[in-house]
Amino acid sequence: MTAPFAWIRPEPHGIHVAPANCWIDPSQPVANALVTHGHADHARGGHGRTIATPETLAIMELRYQTREGGLPAHYGETLRLPGDVSATFVPAGHVLGSAQIVLEHAGERVVVTGDYKRMPDPTCPPFEPVACDVFVTEATFGLPVFCHPPIEQEIAKLLAARERYPERCVLVGAYALGKAQRVIVELRRAGHHDVIWLHGAMERMCRLYEELGVPLGDLRLVTDAKKEELRGAIVICPPSALNDRWSRRLPDPITAMASGWMRVRQRARQRNVELPLVISDHADWGELTATIEEVNPQESWITHGREEALLRWCQLHQRRARALALVGYEDEDD
């Protein structure tokens, strides 16, 4: 092959590694898939063979009943794929099991991050920067307005609201995979050891996290609670349940949402959020740009989010970059 990086190509339905006949995070069923993490826009069911970390495979099994064809790849382990391609899974710090996939072929190294963040997260190992030729990065929060504060500060806001209104409860909308468990663990670390009440849709994923070695403390289902028990309590639900009928059973809930979007007032107001908590599992603008500088690639490929601004930043810093038009990726409710 003459053109650099011709062996790896962004196609509308994923990133295609031709010599190995496999796809990364494909949005359609394929024969061989490499999956970075369990979020729905990256992991789909129906592939012939799925290579992912054991945690991601467990998550996929829970969500898509994908039992067969899973091939576990442990962090740091290098897999030899056909066509003289090697793949190494490296922690991405995004959610439990999330990995960057480091691909090597013909002396060239490409890192596909999937989603990632650089801030500490007690539910998963931290992002490891890998120097590379092509860095395939997300750009969910790729605008300079996004700057995620330390999580301790946001958790303190949540606990202060609970303290201030002992007659009410705080209802926190949090993405069911990753965000919810991280919020729970951070609450425990901040000394909150009371029961945390869950919406039914959260239960199985929380249980899986515990099985995979992330203790979450005393969790119970809202359906099992008496209304009185919920006064002064913290309740966690998926963001979609924040404004629906379900929340009517709660005692005058304070509507909170844990999401990087909460940095922007309009976004919080659109969802009727009274207590915005800026907590994200994605890199903010500072992390995105600092990481590109750190891994110092010849080229950056930007997958999903606000590509335009990150492209502009690369241009201003004399860095070669291109935006990939992948389908099926969307803003996670994050």
Place this chain on the structure above:
Amino acid sequence: MERFAALVDGLVYTRSRNGKLELIADYLRTTPDPDRGWALSALTEGLSFPAVKGSTIRNLLMERVDPVLFALSRDFVGDTAETASLLWPKPAGAVMPPPTVSEAVEALSRMTRVSVMSELPRLLDRLDPSGRHALLKLATGAMRVGVSARLAKTAFAQAFGVAVEDVEEYWHALGPPYAELFAWAADGAEPPNTGEMPLFRPFMLAHPLEDAELDLADFVAEWKWDGIRVQLVHAGGETRLYSRTGDDISHSFPEIAEALSIPAVLDGELLVRGAHQGGEAGGAASFNALQQRLGRKTVSKKMLDEYPAFVRLYDVLILEGEDLRELPWTQRRARLEALMPRLPLERFDLSATVEVGSFAELAEIRSGARDESIEGLMLKRRDSPYVAGRRTGLWYKWKRDPLLVDCVLMYAQRGNGKRSSFYSDYTFGCWDGDPDEGADLLPVGKAYFGFTDEELKQIDRYVRNHTVNRFGPVRETDRSLVFEVAFDSVHESKRHKSGLAMRFPRIHRIRWDKPAHEADRIDALRALVRD
């Protein structure tokens, strides 16, 4: 500034009116002077700092941030001040602690067009994003936190357990930062002396008459005129004409302001004389004629000749130093009648009472009234004092066309076809109780016709300037504009939260002059349900 910033954010995120009232009241109780006074000014009329413009903020950012990144950010965030607060670069080196609100106000008022470029950054450097947002909102005079001046004054009244009408009255005598107002309400000092100032006094208002019949031995009937309710005040050698909202409209009607030279506070209806559009010659013209005179900064001689204004008097509140508001209506009426010969005939007349033998006769007269400028009847308790606001049992309004309600504009949506660039579809609501007691607006209907093209442009501009929130093609407004909505009938409906649905609602008139809290309540609309 941090507490003020927390208040601003709290108001942004709190939906319920009660919640907003609590937040403001709590802030006013626990913040020292003069910070709370400046904050209150910012929330009500808005403070004005001519050196700081929207473009100032953009220019400051352009010196610090790549213009493309700024534009992309601005598009996403939807608000320049907020974008700037988020993008402002961290200052190098040590910074001073955040300024207090008064410190910021002082610094802002000293700034010039030139010095603002170096001095505003110095303030911004001392604040966190939320503080910067509050500062920029304060500096540009556009808080847009869904708080009307009335709501802020109601919160003030709640904070210190005083009457909101008293707050309104003293308000106009004082200026920011309202030290005397706080001294009176919070520390029990003497109320501010308002005798020698041409101040606005809150109007006495009427409840709609529902099914009840009233005893005419207790109540007097009077025509209700279709003009603009005004208050004319002469004190300390000055005359002012005030609208329902307490806005000074003297400049639009100089001939009226010139005509009163007796120290007095008079309540009446502003009308235009003439035979325009159905009015009787020499009598009052229709409301449309009056429209020609509204909202003008300067008035041409032609206007004055073609549309001469006069005031049809209803009541007298204060006369030559004597406060008559505690007296029964009959005594005030006698004083008003005695005053009439001393007023120029050309500019003043007396609203006649309607003398009838029975209530049935009154109903007949009401439905037979042909004069375009008659809106209906007023029924006033003969012994009623003049009290601010809407007190039950004293005054009733009995409109000629009962299928009219005053609603508040809540949402506006872009139209179709040639109207697609205008916000032309309106959702409006009525209060679900007393707005001063924390009631909320509930949507009662939608309308997209009934206004002229010129009015459409005006409403469109209003919507754009009063947007608090956007959802795709829909804008949520700050709930400050009143529409008089006409409709064919109203029915119970399970589909609406208000429990009511109107048939063929249309915008009958835009009540630029009417404050939102005086719009009708759901109950008034429910009383019109006929099944």
